Amino acid sequence: MNIDMIRAANTRLEGHVRRTPLLNSSFLDDIAGRRVWVKPECLQHTGSFKFRGGWSALSALDDETRARGVIAFSSGNHAQGVALAAKLHGVPAVIVMPSDSPKLKIDNTRAYGAEVVLYDRATESREEIGADLSKARGLTLIKPFDEPQVIAGQGTCGLEIAAQAAAQGIEKADVLVCCGGGGLTSGIALALEADAPGLRVRPVEPEGFDDVARSLRSGRIEQNPRTSGNICDAIISRQPGDITFPIMQRLVGPALLISEDEALQAMGHAFNRLKVVAEPGGAAALAAALFRKDQIEGENVIVTLSGGNVDPDMFARALGTLA
Amino acid sequence: MNIDMIRAANTRLEGHVRRTPLLNSSFLDDIAGRRVWVKPECLQHTGSFKFRGGWSALSALDDETRARGVIAFSSGNHAQGVALAAKLHGVPAVIVMPSDSPKLKIDNTRAYGAEVVLYDRATESREEIGADLSKARGLTLIKPFDEPQVIAGQGTCGLEIAAQAAAQGIEKADVLVCCGGGGLTSGIALALEADAPGLRVRPVEPEGFDDVARSLRSGRIEQNPRTSGNICDAIISRQPGDITFPIMQRLVGPALLISEDEALQAMGHAFNRLKVVAEPGGAAALAAALFRKDQIEGENVIVTLSGGNVDPDMFARALGTLA
Numbered sequence: 001m002n003i004d005m006i007r008a009a010n011t012r013l014e015g016h017v018r019r020t021p022l023l024n025s026s027f028l029d030d031i032a033g034r035r036v037w038v039k040p041e042c043l044q045h046t047g048s049f050k051f052r053g054g055w056s057a058l059s060a061l062d063d064e065t066r067a068r069g070v071i072a073f074s075s076g077n078h079a080q081g082v083a084l085a086a087k088l089h090g091v092p093a094v095i096v097m098p099s100d101s102p103k104l105k106i107d108n109t110r111a112y113g114a115e116v117v118l119y120d121r122a123t124e125s126r127e128e129i130g131a132d133l134s135k136a137r138g139l140t141l142i143k144p145f146d147e148p149q150v151i152a153g154q155g156t157c158g159l160e161i162a163a164q165a166a167a168q169g170i171e172k173a174d175v176l177v178c179c180g181g182g183g184l185t186s187g188i189a190l191a192l193e194a195d196a197p198g199l200r201v202r203p204v205e206p207e208g209f210d211d212v213a214r215s216l217r218s219g220r221i222e223q224n225p226r227t228s229g230n231i232c233d234a235i236i237s238r239q240p241g242d243i244t245f246p247i248m249q250r251l252v253g254p255a256l257l258i259s260e261d262e263a264l265q266a267m268g269h270a271f272n273r274l275k276v277v278a279e280p281g282g283a284a285a286l287a288a289a290l291f292r293k294d295q296i297e298g299e300n301v302i303v304t305l306s307g308g309n310v311d312p313d314m315f316a317r318a319l320g321t322l323a
Numbered sequence: 324m325n326i327d328m329i330r331a332a333n334t335r336l337e338g339h340v341r342r343t344p345l346l347n348s349s350f351l352d353d354i355a356g357r358r359v360w361v362k363p364e365c366l367q368h369t370g371s372f373k374f375r376g377g378w379s380a381l382s383a384l385d386d387e388t389r390a391r392g393v394i395a396f397s398s399g400n401h402a403q404g405v406a407l408a409a410k411l412h413g414v415p416a417v418i419v420m421p422s423d424s425p426k427l428k429i430d431n432t433r434a435y436g437a438e439v440v441l442y443d444r445a446t447e448s449r450e451e452i453g454a455d456l457s458k459a460r461g462l463t464l465i466k467p468f469d470e471p472q473v474i475a476g477q478g479t480c481g482l483e484i485a486a487q488a489a490a491q492g493i494e495k496a497d498v499l500v501c502c503g504g505g506g507l508t509s510g511i512a513l514a515l516e517a518d519a520p521g522l523r524v525r526p527v528e529p530e531g532f533d534d535v536a537r538s539l540r541s542g543r544i545e546q547n548p549r550t551s552g553n554i555c556d557a558i559i560s561r562q563p564g565d566i567t568f569p570i571m572q573r574l575v576g577p578a579l580l581i582s583e584d585e586a587l588q589a590m591g592h593a594f595n596r597l598k599v600v601a602e603p604g605g606a607a608a609l610a611a612a613l614f615r616k617d618q619i620e621g622e623n624v625i626v627t628l629s630g631g632n633v634d635p636d637m638f639a640r641a642l643g644t645l646a
Contacts, residue, residue: 021341023366027434042598043346111350271638275365275600275631308598312642315594319635 001148001243003194006155006187009056013156016055016088018044020157022164022302025273031290035300037168038286039161040276042308046112048234048282049157049184049306050081050144056153057142058085066091068138073126075101077234077307078144079109087113094133096126104311145183146241154184158191161302165196170300172198176256176285178306179203179212181237182244188304189251199302203248203255204285206232206263211239212248213255221245231260231314234281234307256295262287267318270305280314282307324471324566326517329478329510332379336479339378339411341367343480345487345625348596354613358623360491361609362484363599365631369435371557371605372480372507372629373404373467379476380465381408389414391461396449398424400557400630401467402432410436417456419449427634468506469564477507481514484625488519493623495521499579499608501629502526502535504560505567511627512574522625526571526578527608529555529586534562535571536578544568554583554637557604557630579618585610590641593628603637605630 020043028036041049058066069092072082079095086093095109099118109116119129133139143150161175175192179185182203189201203212209230214222223239230236240248258266263280266287270278278286285303289296310318343366351359364372381389392415395405402418409416418432422441432439442452456462466473484498498515500508505526512524526535532553537545546562553559563571581589586603589610593601601609608626612619633641 018344018346021344021366023341040598043344047598111353268635271600271635275363275370277594277598277600312591312594312645316639316642319639322635 001151001190001247003190005148005152006159006191009149009152010156010159012059013052013055013153017052017156019160020044022168023274023276027273028269028290031269032301033293034296034298036289037165037170037300037302038274038305039157039302040274040305041157042276042278042282042305046077046080046084047307047309048077048081049154049304050077051084052156053150053153053183054078054081054085054142057147057149058089058091060149061140065140068140069093070142071096071130071134071139072142072144073130074144075105077309079114080112082142083109083112083114094139096130145181145237146243148243151183151187151244153187155187155191157184157304158188159195161188162192162195162199165199165302170302173298173300173302174253174296175199175201175302176204176288177201177304178235178281178284179205179255180235182212182240182248184304184306185252186244186247189247193251201252203252204288205255205257206230206236206284207257207259209236210255210257211237213257215240215245216249216252216255219249232263232281232284234279234309235284256288256292258284258287258292262291264318265321266290267315268321271319272322276305277308277310277315278305279307279310324474324513324570326513328471328475329482329514332472332475333479333482335382336375336378336476340375340479342483343367345491346597346599350596351592351613354592355624356616357619357621359612360488360493360623360625361597361628362480362625363597363628364480365599365601365605365628369400369403369407370630370632371400371404372477372627373400374407375479376473376476376506377401377404377408377465380470380472381412381414383472384463388463391463392416393465394419394453394457394462395465395467396453397467398428400632402437403435405465406432406435406437417462419453468504468560469566471566474506474510474567476510478510478514480507480627481511482518484511485515485518485522488522488625493625496621496623496625497576497619498522498524498625499527499611500524500627501558501604501607502528502578503558505535505563505571507627507629508575509567509570512570516574524575526575527611528578528580529553529559529607530580530582532559533578533580534560536580538563538568539572539575539578542572555586555604555607557602557632558607579611579615581607581610581615585614587641588644589613590638591644594642595645599628600631600633600638601628602630602633
């Protein structure tokens with residue numbers, strides 16, 4: 001896993017990925033006590049950065065392998081990213097989802113052209129179902145984060161941040177990244193190491209789901225005791241990956257933690273001041289910039305707003321924080 | 324008023340305006356029955372395209388005139404666009420607003436550095452107040468739409484649309500523009516005439532406030548009987564301008580009309596599928612693309628999403644249309 005893979009992914013993504021802008025607002029600066037720069041990956045295809053990794057992984061396969069199709073386990077942003085990337089490559093995608101997934105997520109994944117295979121969480125193993133399908137149909141598994149070509153794809157977001165920061169004259173800043181398994185975090189960290197060494201990545205996690213924060217402190221991979229029960233579900237994984245963790249260990253600064261209420265407030269500010277839609281997990285880094293400012297250094301802070309796939313009810317809760 | 328003024332404005336805006344992307348979603352395409360391309364000017368500084376015209380007008384003044392400051396009558400997007408443009412130029416801005424304007428709008432305009440002068444709609448004339456202030460302090464009036472340098476600024480949005488359409492291989496399409504007094508509409512029309520003659524502008528208005536539609540049909544400037552009482556307030560003016568109307572008459576196709584409910588639904592779709600925040604008037608063109616498709620020609624349609632300055636309560640109404 002290295003910067004050359006990210007640059008190669010960037011070439012493959014050209015003309016397919018959306019190059020997202022870098023947004024700012026003096027109102028957010030006032031809250032944060034420094035200039036805040038927001039990379040809105042909610043504007044990416046499928047509403048999250050995951051399309052970058054999906055496209056990167058699909059486009060890295062040889063033609064014959066890719067033609068047989070791909071498979072992913074996910075009910076969330078990774079599913080949609082892989083599904084659309086497969087559709088645009090004209091190859092089959094199978095997404096294995098729990099049968100109790102929200103209907104809208106199932107419908108959306110199907111609308112992106114994927115075959116959805118449902119399984120019963122209580123009685124069936126998604127790994128077994130996936131292994132059987134892969135074997136029978138020759139599908140390639142696209143893991144959500146611990147996969148070099150996925151990390152390379154997410155890292156293209158870091159290349160853009162490096163160029164956009166340079167255009168704003170920002171040479172030194174913390175770059176806060178919404179962090180689950182560490183695919184986006186490690187990809188951006190590698191990109192910045194190469195192109196903007198004065199920018200330092202810092203993972204942001206929900207309180208109580210701080211596996212990366214603890215892993216960075218202890219120096220070994222730590223697990224979350226649970227992986228559900230927080231509105232920032234999009235950035236909660238069991239543990240950092242075997243590939244992503246060593247990269248994070250080498251390159252990133254201390255993690256920051258935010259509360260659910262802070263995530264909702266950050267969603268409200270993103271609505272009000274940037275006019276973009278953030279999901280709770282996607283607003284985590286902005287929340288840290290706005291509400292944990294004593295833990296951040298420098299005159300500028302850059303944050304990823306990693307996704308915007310949120311249902312209207314949850315968004316209404318975020319609007320309620322503005323009253 | 325000509326294309327050279329738009330190109331000159333574009334040069335002056337470089338590095339100051341936000342170059343907004345062109346967004347799309349297969350889900351919107353399915354509703355519209357053709358490919359839909361959205362120019363999200365809600366992502367522009369101050370949350371609407373009005374910053375373009377404000378910057379263009381301010382930057383076109385000679386140094387001495389500009390240093391004395393500018394004045395505008397507006398409680399809306401134009402006020403914020405002028406206020407921020409003046410702040411960034413380091414010159415005073417006076418915004419004359421009705422004393423019953425929402426507190427948030429007054430606060431925001433002040434936060435952009437402007438001096439807000441309130442007047443009583445019932446007993447005072449804003450024109451008199453403005454004339455007195457202009458005379459006493461040498462302020463230059465920046466009109467909201469019927470002013471060549473303002474039109475030139477809004478036209479820069481059209482230059483971007485022309486380039487972005489070409490990049491997508493779109494040579495022929497209707498370009499639906501949310502239309503009040505016609506500043507954005509006529510500016511884009513002039514830009515497209517020069518850079519993308521296969522693209523045809525079509526104004527979009529709220530039902531019952533169809534002054535431009537009627538003016539285009541009759542060949543002379545028609546008025547709206549009233550200028551309030553519709554949620555699309557941002558795009559309601561008394562009548563098209565003396566400068567904007569002849570340009571529209573020469574260059575644009577028939578206007579389209581949309582209902583308030585269609586505007587709210589379009590806001591919901593913009594939230595759900597593009598992850599951007601639209602105000603009702605800003606969603607008018609998208610509403611026409613989605614719900615008045617029989618009146619549109621071609622395989623592609625381009626729409627401006629002209630602003631996103633909407634309060635949480637109104638946005639919650641739009642979210643309600645998704646249920």
